[in-house]
Amino acid sequence: MREFDYQRAADVAGAVALLGADPDTRFLGGGTNLVDLMKTGVERPARLIDIRELPLDHIEPTPEGGLRIGATVTNGDLAAHPAIRRRYPALAQAVLAGASGQLRNMATVGGNLLQRTRCGYFTDVTKPCNKRVPGSGCPAIEGEHHNHAILGASGHCVAVHPSDMAVALTAFDAVVHFETADGPGESPLASFYLPVGDTPHRETALPPGALITGVTLPPAPVAAVSRYRKVRERASYAFAIGSVAAALDVRDGVVHDARLALGAVASRPWRAVAAEHVLTGAPADAATYAAAADAELAAARPLPHNGYKVDLMRNLVVAVLSELAEEAAR
Amino acid sequence: MASSTSSVITLEINGEKHTLPVDHRTTLLDALRERLDLTGTKKGCDQGQCGACTVLLDGRRAVACLQLAVAAEGREITTIEGVADGDRLHPVQQAFLDLDGYQCGYCTPGQICAAIGMIEEHAAGWPSAVTDDVRPEAGPPPLTADEIRERMSGNLCRCGAYVSIVEAVARAAGEAAAERRVTPAAEAEEAVA
Secondary structure: OOOOEEEEOOOHHHHHHHHOOOOOEEEEOOOOOHHHHHHHOOOOOOEEEEOOOOOOOOEEEOOOOOEEEEOOOEHHHHHHOHHHHHHOHHHHHHHHOOOOHHHHHHOEHHHHHHOOOOOOOOOOOOOOOOOOOOOOOOHHHOOOOOOOOOOOOEOOEOOOOOOOHHHHHHHOOOEEEEEEOOEEEEEEHHHHEOOOOOOOOOOEOOOOOOEEEEEEEOOOHHHHOEEEEEEOOOOOOOOOOEEEEEEEEEEOOEEEEEEEEEEOOOOOOEEOHHHHHHHOOOEOOHHHHHHHHHHHHOOOOOOOOOOHHHHHHHHHHHHHHHHHHHHHHO | OOOOOEEEEEEEEOOEEEEEEEEOOOEHHHHHHHHOOOOOOOOOOOOOOOOOOEEEEOOEEEEHHHOEOHHHOOOEEEOHHHOOEOOEOOHHHHHHHHOOOOOOOOOHHHHHHHHHHHHHHHHOOOOOOOOOOOOHHHOOOOOOHHHHHHHOOOOOOOOOOHHHHHHHHHHHHHHHHHHHHHOOOOOOOOOOO
């Protein structure tokens, strides 16, 4: 590991000032991803600014009726919060589906959004990777890619975003708030993660030097009947091979409102806009759910070893929407 | 500002203060084992994947291998050496002993620290990934074997002593719950919605 300087920030403005425009400096939250990547040499910062003591560890109601989640709220506290569990249960379920109890107590909301892919070529510094070393190539396309992207990938990178939390946040139209030396800014999560294109090393719309200060959940009554379902290669403590965050409002047998986001299928949490279009106003039945899944997955471009994900996601979407319709009818 | 790659830090471990110079790259795990002779905390994977290095930070379970020592300054650190009350073992330790919650014992300190933290989380009403209904109105789920397995999934046991580990954790959790009923010190806090 490269030697590094370490400083603690006392307030948000101080943290942003300490970082400055230094590309060799990183903010340190829980460190569950950053410290791991520093050990393997993927990340080699010269300086860490510890932001864990910033006063960003609260979850508060917003004037509009939503919730504001501070950037240093731990994953554990987020999933345990009564208002999150009551009003956005899929978000609590998504967080609980990720990592382990220990890691959730360390990991922060801001860090969760910025965590890096677990693609084996990205995490192995002896291998080429366009995300880690732009222009070096992507061995995953011809190599080990059974858990890689089926949607939105490019010939430059087929890695998936590993977050569960961000999938639920995407379904509920969350907005990311950040602070820069020039003042505060915000970005809807839907456009926070950049398309892969030929720049897989550029992952988010966060301006250089910016510090994530929090995430806002707009009011979403539909989210009260919501669910997160994750499929993985073992029962617990593993990354998703496919996941779904969904919310459904059914009135008189017709879908009044629906939210759907897919995880582990793309470089970013995948908001299923085409599927939501099919769902809204259609009869709340299995045929509608299948048509919605097909509409979204029509754009899927699987690789030789991850075609199973198309069927998996189709089945997952239909199953979760059917369960939600049943729950809504209770 | 002068750049420095080491600091003199003070760590509060098991109620005792230790002042030591550390290279910033030092993890809490290495500081405990290599610098402070607190070798009860074990190094397994050193990547946050096995749970052998689990300690309690401000009462919450965490893995010491991904925690930089310098960033742990100011926090209350409890290791396996600090969970007993003098000669009286912690109820989780006693349950692991009585019910053979181990084979080789290497993962045991991490299992015990994780179980202590987990029992507190459950007592505070935290749901888990196998909880049917996470809404607070549903109330805390009973600590079934499925709940224990999910909540303890961050701790691997290569001997496969899971059957006894689950039994030991269940017994200790039951004792803790009974104790809380006798001395209802603090009701599980329900934050405002």
